[in-house]
Amino acid sequence: MNNHSDKKMYLLYHEYKYGEDNECREIKLLGIYSSEQEASKAIERYYKLAGFKKYSKECFIVDEYIVGVDTNWKEGFVNSVCLDWNFEILTSCFNEWLGNNKSHDELWKDEGYYSVLCNVYKVVYKIKDVKELAEYIQQVWVKRLNDRSKGFDDYIEIAEIIISKEFYDF
Numbered sequence: 586m587n588n589h590s591d592k593k594m595y596l597l598y599h600e601y602k603y604g605e606d607n608e609c610r611e612i613k614l615l616g617i618y619s620s621e622q623e624a625s626k627a628i629e630r631y632y633k634l635a636g637f638k639k640y641s642k643e644c645f646i647v648d649e650y651i652v653g654v655d656t657n658w659k660e661g662f663v664n665s666v667c668l669d670w671n672f673e674i675l676t677s678c679f680n681e682w683l684g685n686n687k688s689h690d691e692l693w694k695d696e697g698y699y700s701v702l703c704n705v706y707k708v709v710y711k712i713k714d715v716k717e718l719a720e721y722i723q724q725v726w727v728k729r730l731n732d733r734s735k736g737f738d739d740y741i742e743i744a745e746i747i748i749s750k751e752f753y754d755f
Contacts, residue, residue: 592652595624599637601644621647674750675706682743700729709747719744 597615602608615631618624624647631637631645650656676689679702685692693699704725712718719740726740727733 594619594650594652595621596648596650597624597627598646598648599631599640599644600646601640615645621649671709672702672706675702675709675747678743678746678750682739682746697730701725704729705747713748715741715744715748718747 595618597618599613599615600610602610616627618627628642628645632642673689676692705722708721712721719737722743723737723740
C-alpha cells in the first residue's frame with residue numbers, strides 16, 4: 586500500500602426518507618469495498634432484492650474514504666442532554682445581561698430572541714475570543730431584532746458572561 590489510491594475504501598449504504606414530511610430517515614450499511622467497481626456490482630446485487638427494489642437506485646450511496654485518516658468527529662461530540670443543558674445556560678446568560686426575570690420557555694416563545702439564541706449557540710463552542718464573539722453577537726442581535734440601542738461594550742459584556750461559562754468542553 587504505497588500509493589494513495591491503494592488506501593481507498595468505498596462504503597456502500599442505502600438511504601431513504603419517509604413520513605408525512607420526509608422527517609424520518611432509514612439507513613442501512615451494506616458493505617465496504619476496495620473499489621468503486623466492486624461497490625457498483627454490490628448495488629446491482631442488492632437492487633434485485635426484496636425491499637431494495639421498491640426504491641430508486643439513487644438511494645444507494647457510495648462514500649469514498651482513505652484508510653487510516655480521521656474523517657468525522659475530529660473535535661469530539663456531545664449528547665443531547667449536554668446540548669439542552671448548555672442552551673439553557675446560554676439563555677440564562679442573556680437573561681442576566683438583559684436583566685430579565687422571565688422563564689426560559691417564555692423567552693423561547695419570542696421568535697426574534699429565540700433566533701438570536703440559536704445563532705449564538707451555533708458558534709459558542711467555536712469562538713473563544715471575547716471580541717470576536719461580541720462582534721458576532723452584535724451582528725446577530727441587530728439583524729434578528731433590529732435593535733441598535735446597545736454599544737459595543739454591551740456586547741463585550743455578554744461575550745464575557747458566555748465565555749466564563751466554558752461551553753468549550755464537556
